[in-house]
Amino acid sequence: MQQGRLFDIQHFGVHDGPGIRTLVFFKGCPLRCLWCCNPESHSPDEQIRYVDFKCKACFQCVNVCPYQGITPLDESVKIDFVQCTTCLKKSCLDACNHGTLNLTGYTISAEKLIKIIGKDSAFYRNSGGGVTFTGGEPLSQPEFLGKILRKCKKAGIHTAIETCGYCSQAVLKEIIPLVDLFLFDIKIIDPEKHRKYTGKSNQLILENLTYLSTQKKRIIIRFPLIPGITDTDQNINDVILLLKKLGLVEIDLEPYHGLGIAKYEELGMEYLLHGIAGDSGYPIDRLRQIEDFFIPF
Numbered sequence: 001m002q003q004g005r006l007f008d009i010q011h012f013g014v015h016d017g018p019g020i021r022t023l024v025f026f027k028g029c030p031l032r033c034l035w036c037c038n039p040e041s042h043s044p045d046e047q048i049r050y051v052d053f054k055c056k057a058c059f060q061c062v063n064v065c066p067y068q069g070i071t072p073l074d075e076s077v078k079i080d081f082v083q084c085t086t087c088l089k090k091s092c093l094d095a096c097n098h099g100t101l102n103l104t105g106y107t108i109s110a111e112k113l114i115k116i117i118g119k120d121s122a123f124y125r126n127s128g129g130g131v132t133f134t135g136g137e138p139l140s141q142p143e144f145l146g147k148i149l150r151k152c153k154k155a156g157i158h159t160a161i162e163t164c165g166y167c168s169q170a171v172l173k174e175i176i177p178l179v180d181l182f183l184f185d186i187k188i189i190d191p192e193k194h195r196k197y198t199g200k201s202n203q204l205i206l207e208n209l210t211y212l213s214t215q216k217k218r219i220i221i222r223f224p225l226i227p228g229i230t231d232t233d234q235n236i237n238d239v240i241l242l243l244k245k246l247g248l249v250e251i252d253l254e255p256y257h258g259l260g261i262a263k264y265e266e267l268g269m270e271y272l273l274h275g276i277a278g279d280s281g282y283p284i285d286r287l288r289q290i291e292d293f294f295i296p297f
């Protein structure tokens, strides 16, 4: 039975493709964009998440950890994410009755997932919607993605994927016929800056987008506006040149927000982009200016 790993399924989405959509979040991503607001999507593995403000300091979790991964503090506990192996027993989760310790990520069969997706069929029909596979990176689990996409096609459900484009071209070619809409992220055109801020070269991504643009599929480019990183005049001009060269005419601008920052600490990860302009909302005047650049599209 084909199984995949997800970290969330959301219903009634309206921003990630046409109509009302079910959003399926895949766990695991090859990129490490410093501004990522879904750090729980990075690792393909299950992870313990500790939501500090919910802790009642009952210390029921402390002694059950076989790896001494939990230390009592005055009014909470400290999780040692190096000691924690996300062990099979996960006794800490059973011990905590306050929703403070949670597991992020779960496996699911394609059969079960299509049943969940199918329950929203009436909304798809009435709104022109469908399902959007996002993440994380859906193409990082190509066999599972292919299987669920085939089931959606068979059921007549409109399919979209949001992708960072970092996958082998063989994987992309396999998936293209099964997808109605690609939401394709383009972040930085300068190769060195791309590597610096996302952890990976953009060569494969640009090659994949170039190939995809020849395949008569609907493509919407998603362009995150990260102050001083992606939203520089130089990068915006480079993105515009790329879109013109490939004949792509649809673009979504995605202004930076810091809404995912707390999740880094909850997962024992470090957020490295503190203090950039826009932490408390992307500057609206700069957004208007950038929208003007893209008006010809």
Ligand code: SF4
Pocket (backbone or CB within 6 Å): 048, 064, 065, 066, 067, 068, 069, 070, 083, 084, 085, 086, 087, 088, 089, 090, 091, 092, 093
């Ligand atoms: S998941 Fe296992 S190793 Fe990690 S804190 Fe809980 S009991 Fe300890």
Ligand code: SF4
Pocket (backbone or CB within 6 Å): 054, 055, 056, 057, 058, 059, 060, 061, 062, 076, 077, 095, 096, 097, 098, 099, 100, 101
């Ligand atoms: S069991 Fe839950 S509420 Fe109690 S100390 Fe541990 S994390 Fe906090």
